[in-house]
Structures are given as structure tokens and as C-alpha cells.
Amino acid sequence: MKRSEFPDPFENAREATGLGQMDDQNDPVTMLLRHKDVRKTAHNWKTFQSGAAPGRIVIPSEVHIRDTRQIPFEVDPPMHKEYRSLVEPWFKRPLQETYKDKLSKQINDLIDSVVDQDNLDAIGDFALVLQSRALTLLLNIPYEESETWISWGTHVFRSEDTALDGDKASILYDYIDGEIDKAIANPREDLYSVLLNSEVNGKKLTKEEVKGVMILTFAGGRDTVINAITNTLAYFAEHPKSLDKLREEPEIIGNATEEFIRYFSPLTQMGRVVTEDTHVCEYAAKADTRVSLCWASANRDEKVFENANEVVLDRKVNPHVGFGFSHHNCLGATHARQIMRIFIAALTEKVGAIEVLDFKENIEELGEFKRKVGFDMLKVKMYSK
Numbered sequence: 485m486k487r488s489e490f491p492d493p494f495e496n497a498r499e500a501t502g503l504g505q506m507d508d509q510n511d512p513v514t515m516l517l518r519h520k521d522v523r524k525t526a527h528n529w530k531t532f533q534s535g536a537a538p539g540r541i542v543i544p545s546e547v548h549i550r551d552t553r554q555i556p557f558e559v560d561p562p563m564h565k566e567y568r569s570l571v572e573p574w575f576k577r578p579l580q581e582t583y584k585d586k587l588s589k590q591i592n593d594l595i596d597s598v599v600d601q602d603n604l605d606a607i608g609d610f611a612l613v614l615q616s617r618a619l620t621l622l623l624n625i626p627y628e629e630s631e632t633w634i635s636w637g638t639h640v641f642r643s644e645d646t647a648l649d650g651d652k653a654s655i656l657y658d659y660i661d662g663e664i665d666k667a668i669a670n671p672r673e674d675l676y677s678v679l680l681n682s683e684v685n686g687k688k689l690t691k692e693e694v695k696g697v698m699i700l701t702f703a704g705g706r707d708t709v710i711n712a713i714t715n716t717l718a719y720f721a722e723h724p725k726s727l728d729k730l731r732e733e734p735e736i737i738g739n740a741t742e743e744f745i746r747y748f749s750p751l752t753q754m755g756r757v758v759t760e761d762t763h764v765c766e767y768a769a770k771a772d773t774r775v776s777l778c779w780a781s782a783n784r785d786e787k788v789f790e791n792a793n794e795v796v797l798d799r800k801v802n803p804h805v806g807f808g809f810s811h812h813n814c815l816g817a818t819h820a821r822q823i824m825r826i827f828i829a830a831l832t833e834k835v836g837a838i839e840v841l842d843f844k845e846n847i848e849e850l851g852e853f854k855r856k857v858g859f860d861m862l863k864v865k866m867y868s869k
């Protein structure tokens with residue numbers, strides 16, 4: 485397999501039944517694989533809820549390592565809308581020119597500092613650094629704070645050998661508790677203080693609610709952004725003409741960003757808990773069981789995407805669900821898109837070619853399926869233009 489190839493393990497099952505099965509800590513998941521079913525189910529929050537026990541809609545389930553409800557991610561309408569409209573303007577700030585300029589400077593400086601370096605650790609010394617520094621802008625927090633987040637390593641809830649790591653998770657939870665207390669003592673201009681001063685339905689947000697938004701902000705955009713960046717590097721390494729094409733046609737960088745998100749689908753799936761006995765496809769879903777919306781499979785559905793297994797940089801119609809779908813679509817998508825666009829633009833300006841020197845693929849085990857989602861290790865050299 486080529487390093488930059490991300491095969492679709494769901495094709496046969498998607499065509500045959502539209503369903504897949506996997507166990508997850510004795511709380512099995514029925515995976516919905518078709519674009520149409522995924523979108524339909526995402527809309528139907530009454531029967532397929534997000535507001536179950538905290539952690540239960542995440543796969544692997546986080547019920548054993550988390551009690552705090554992530555907001556607005558684990559809340560259903562009508563409360564979902566209240567929270568979402570509260571945080572939405574803040575998470576749209578990446579559209580502002582000043583924000584874009586700062587992000588662009590960060591990313592360009594980082595590339596300058598690693599270009600021509602031999603054997604660059606593209607995860608630990610590049611993607612993680614880029615993601616953590618960018619997060620200081622999203623939170624409006626001093627840049628230096630990124631050093632702390634980088635020191636946590638790539639996975640907030642995972643370590644090298646365990647899928648879920650309670651000790652590691654508590655580093656994040658304790659840190660956020662501490663920051664909330666500091667922001668209460670000395671109000672600041674950052675997301676913590678904005679949330680602490682906000683009201684929902686006429687009531688100030690509690691510390692627990694603020695924590696719920698902050699955990700989501702830290703955890704939701706970490707592995708996903710890191711995978712998007714490293715996978716893109718691997719892709720350009722093997723497709724130098726694609727990098728040249730984007731150099732010549734910078735106007736399609738937006739399309740290319742969407743296409744990479746579709747093709748890599750950095751978040752494979754998200755669960756829902758069934759609230760009443762129902763049917764999806766031919767499948768009888770029982771109350772209190774889990775289904776998942778498999779974005780990665782939906783994004784390769786040949787009924788929707790022509791040449792679904794190819795990266796078509798200037799794909800025009802691209803109704804991918806890489807950022808989810810419906811009211812729960814990714815809150816961080818504006819930020820993530822800016823990161824990807826600016827990152828790709830900076831590569832075209834500064835980097836002539838990329839070489840992969842060593843790699844280890846990150847393969848998710850999903851019951852009957854195995855899916856490559858990114859890399860556990862990726863060593864590269866970026867050659868200056």
C-alpha cells in the first residue's frame with residue numbers, strides 16, 4: 485500500500501447491507517455506512533440522541549474516564565441550540581482577517597524552522613506544535629501556553645498502549661479546572677472568561693458547563709487536526725504534481741481542503757444512543773443500544789461521489805460529512821479549515837518537495853473493519869523551494 489493511500493474498508497458492507505458491527509467495551513455499535521442513512525439519522529435527534537451518559541456517543545466510549553458532559557456536543561435540542569448559539573460567534577472568529585494573519589504567521593514560521601531538516605518527526609515536532617499554537621488563537625490565550633499542551637503529547641485520552649487512559653485524561657481535566665479558577669480570580673480576554681460571563685436561559689454558566697465546553701475544545705480538534713496535517717504531508721510526498729498544481733492554481737486550495745477532509749475523514753465515526761425501538765435500513769435498532777454515523781464510509785459512497793477513492797483536488801460538488809452533519813456539525817470546523825488552507829498555501833510557497841523517510845500507520849480496529857486513519861509515526865524531510 486502506498487503511504488498516502490487511505491483505502492475504504494467499508495465498501496462491500498456499505499453496498500451489501502449498509503451496516504457494520506463492532507464491539508466496544510461490551511457496548512456494541514451498529515455502524516451506519518451509507519451517506520443517505522448517516523445524514524438522515526444525524527437529523528433525527530429524538531430517536532438517535534447525543535445527550536446520553538457523558539462519553540457514551542464517543543467510540544471508543546469514554547463513559548469510564550469522563551463524567552463531565554461536553555457542550556454543545558453531548559446535548560440535544562432544544563438546549564443544544566441555546567449553547568450552540570452562545571459559542572458559535574467565538575468559533576467563527578477564524579474568519580477575521582487579523583486572526584488569519586496571526587495563524588498564517590505561526591504556520592509560516594513553523595515551516596521555516598523545519599524546512600530542510602533531516603528526519604523531521606512530522607507528528608511530535610510539527611503537527612502537534614502547529615495544532616497547539618493555533619489553539620492559543622482559538623482560545624485567545626498567550627502563545628507560550630502552547631508549550632504546556634505540547635508536553636501532553638499527541639493524545640489527550642490515549643497513550644501508546646491503551647486506547648483510553650484515565651490518568652492522561654485527568655491531566656487535561658485538572659488543568660482545565662485550574663484555568664477556570666484562575667479566570668474566576670482574574671478575569672481575562674479568553675474563552676474561559678467569556679464563558680464564565682455568559683448566560684444560557686437567563687442563568688450564568690456553571691463551572692461544570694464551562695469545563696464541558698473547554699474539554700470539547702481541547703479534545704475534539706487534537707488528533708483530528710494532527711491527522712489531517714500529517715496525512716496531507718504524506719499525500720504531497722507521493723504526489724508532487726499535486727503540490728505543483730496548487731502552487732499554480734492557489735484559487736483551488738479551498739476545494740483541495742474539502743477534498744482532503746473527505747478523503748482522510750480524520751474522525752471515523754460518531755455514535756448516537758437509540759431512544760426507542762426503531763429501524764435503520766433493514767436493521768431493527770433496540771432502545772438503549774448504540775448506532776454510529778460513519779463519516780468515513782459515507783465520504784466514500786459511490787452513489788454520491790464519483791471516483792470516491794481518488795483525491796480530486798478541484799472536486800466541485802463535495803457534500804462530504806467529514807465535519808459531521810446537521811445541528812451537531814463540527815464547531816471547530818472554521819478554525820480547522822483555516823489551518824488546512826493556510827498550511828497548504830504555506831507549503832506551496834515554501835516547499836518544493838517532501839520525502840517520507842519512515843512511517844508507521846495508525847490502523848483503527850473496528851470489529852470486522854480495519855481502517856487507516858493516520859500515522860503513529862511519520863518521519864519526513866521538506867525540501868525548500
Ligand code: EMZ
Nearest residue numbers: 542546554641699700703704
Ligand atoms: C470528543 C470528540 C469530539 C471526545 C468531534 O469529536 O473528540 C474525541 O477526540 C474526544 O476524545 O471526547 O471530544
